[in-house]
Amino acid sequence: MQKRLANWGNYPAIASEESTFTQEEQLRSFVSDNHELIARGNGRCYGDASLGKHSISMLKYDKVLLFDTQKGILETQAGVTLDQLLDIIVPKGWFLPITPGTKFITIGGAVASDVHGKNHHVDGAFSNHIIDMDVITGTGETVTCSPTQHTELFWATCGGMGLTGVITRVKFDLKKIETAYIKQTQIKAKNLEDVIRLFEEYKHYTYSMAWIDCLKKGDAFGRSILIVGEHAQPAELNDKQRKAPLTLPAKRKLTIPFNLPSFILNTLTVKIFNWLYYNKNLKREINNVVPYEPFFYPLDAILHWNRGYGKAGFVQYQFVLPLEHKDGLVAILKRISDKGWGSFLAVLKVFGNQDSLISFPMEGYTLALDFPVRKGLFEFLDELDEIVLQYGGRLYLSKDARMKQEVFWKSYPNAEKFASIVQQYNPDKRFTSLQSERLLLTK
Amino acid sequence: MASVLILGAGSDMAVAIAREFAAKKYDILLAARNSNALIPLQQDLQIRFDIKASVHDFDALAFDTHAAFYNNLPQVPDITICVFGYLGEQEKAEQNWDETARIIHTNYTGAVSILNIVAESYAASGKGLIVGISSVAGERGRMSNYIYGSAKAGFTAYLSGLRNRLFHKGIHVMSVQPGFVNTRMTQHLKLPPVITAQPEDVAVAIYKGVMKKKNTLYVKWHWRYIMLIITSIPEGIFKKLKL
Ligand SMILES: Cc1cc2nc3c(=O)[nH]c(=O)nc-3n(C[C@H](O)[C@H](O)[C@H](O)COP(=O)(O)OP(=O)(O)OC[C@H]3O[C@@H](n4cnc5c(N)ncnc54)[C@H](O)[C@@H]3O)c2cc1C
């Protein structure tokens, strides 16, 4: 059926023919009979990566196939979402090895973007935890690949944005937990230098990230709150929590029902941040135990918060700079702050070393913030891209909706190799997205 | 443990129904033409809901296998839900008896064949509950799908008669009259969102309907009124419309 589709940023929006399937056979014959296909998970990438002429909705292909509660291994069809998996594994004492800042993504999307969490410096990206997976390639066959079999396909599929084919099944490791809670520490940082120093100081923590105030100027430029955490031990819970350490109290969800003018979201985040910064964190450092949900998914409590950016939509700008050029962060953030077009808050995280083909992370710092779409924005972001390139950084494809092709080709050192593997498994460009055409990956 | 038999278990609606009942801790017996294809669903139900699920071969059109199918089930299901159906292609069916026969025999004859057997077993033990998924298409024949519609009309009448009979044995029969549901059957159609249900809506409505022993269930309240209007248009006018 012809549908209007847009991903999380509501930009761009296109008309696409959407198909669903529940059996692998149905999918295989669909792939053989059609062209200009792209797999789509839950549309939580921000830009145009899962938009194409024919979109293959994975959401009905959502069966959990195996859960080894002794060894902590899960095997699922690719369309199941992380929120469903958490409901299954947490009560049994297991957690996702890697999780992005929303639980409303599919396992296929986690692989295709090779997602990172707040623990990249300790646990790497999602690809680091895959045992094996199946991909229906452009030649219509199902190929099982892993770090030891069909390795080229494996590495071109992790972070490969759906261009090698449709991921149908993934088997991966879980992380053992004793409780569904996180022992977190929030630390106030006076400015950007301060927060980077704190990241170093707290790097032995499994989870870390910082909220940065992008508007503050002068000495307090880049003032932030660093949040670090560990899975809590039963002894660290209060009596009530300890009675059922693996169960979270039920919560209500808020929904933003329609598009709001974009200043509202900014006003709201300003208020929340200031409240945290000035009131809650009176002391420089605060320690407490919180359920895993607000720790990992603070934004998920407000469903469809993206509508807060209004009709025109927004883009999220996420880049990484290598460790040796972390000073570049100051330069870039200054440009953003002077322009005053970005969201009030940015998220800063640290990445450890990652040795993969086309995934986004590299050892260094990554910053992400939102820009409501407006006249002149893309020209401005092109300027930022230039600076990112100068510092040897790159942009996250999963957030991207507008990067120029040369920026991609210059900043991803394995782009050629990736394109040639895509060519091998997707020879007649059966899989192609707006993004892959824009970046000349499948043109 | 109470159990539910789902006939035609591979469809989107059936998956949603299976998950709804499994979440309420029913064991699930899944039956479809190709039971191998149901194994992922079987595993999924067992892992998600800590219940027992099993798979069974069942072809609605193979009438003479129905008794053996039912007798070989590992247990007598407390609830039987008949979900399978075949929309077919109206225009093709107008010229092609095989297509017409398949529509009639899937939606009507096959359903009657298996439910006769289930009804006998439930009547004999005085226990059990039957749910049949028919369609609003059976409430008035329209040019665009009257072969399917007439088979569903037959099925609806069968269910109401069965309900009448089994009431006296303490057994309940519920008819489900879905309007538009967003499934593979309808994925090529443009359905109006307000009156289109998701498979999960149907599943929740069925579970609640079973608990309340409803007789006839419409999913999305609009449909009761839409059908009231459609069935009350005088035939002289109705026949001139192109519906
Ligand atoms: C609030 C929020 C916070 C986020 N935080 C993070 C974060 O911390 N870290 C991070 O890494 N990302 C983050 N993301 C991005 C998100 O995790 C990724 O974009 C993810 O890929 C989305 O998955 P999806 O299932 O929604 O897939 P989609 O958005 O539909 O698709 C994303 C890509 O995956 C491909 N794809 C999807 N399924 C398949 C499949 N079965 N086979 C082949 N290709 C497939 C698509 O073609 C597309 O290229 C965040 C997003 C949001 C909205």
Ligand SMILES: NC(=O)c1ccc[n+]([C@@H]2O[C@H](COP(=O)([O-])OP(=O)(O)OC[C@H]3O[C@@H](n4cnc5c(N)ncnc54)[C@H](OP(=O)(O)O)[C@@H]3O)[C@@H](O)[C@H]2O)c1
């Ligand atoms: N979707 C709607 O808008 C709508 C509206 C009103 C009523 N309904 C009714 O709701 C029920 C479910 O519909 P759906 O939309 O989910 O349809 P669907 O996607 O077309 O699924 C139909 C199911 O029936 C099964 N089936 C067909 N022939 C069979 C046979 N000979 N033996 C056993 N199983 C057979 C199919 O099994 P396989 O998997 O083996 O093919 C499939 O699982 C049907 O009775 C339908 O008539 C649907």
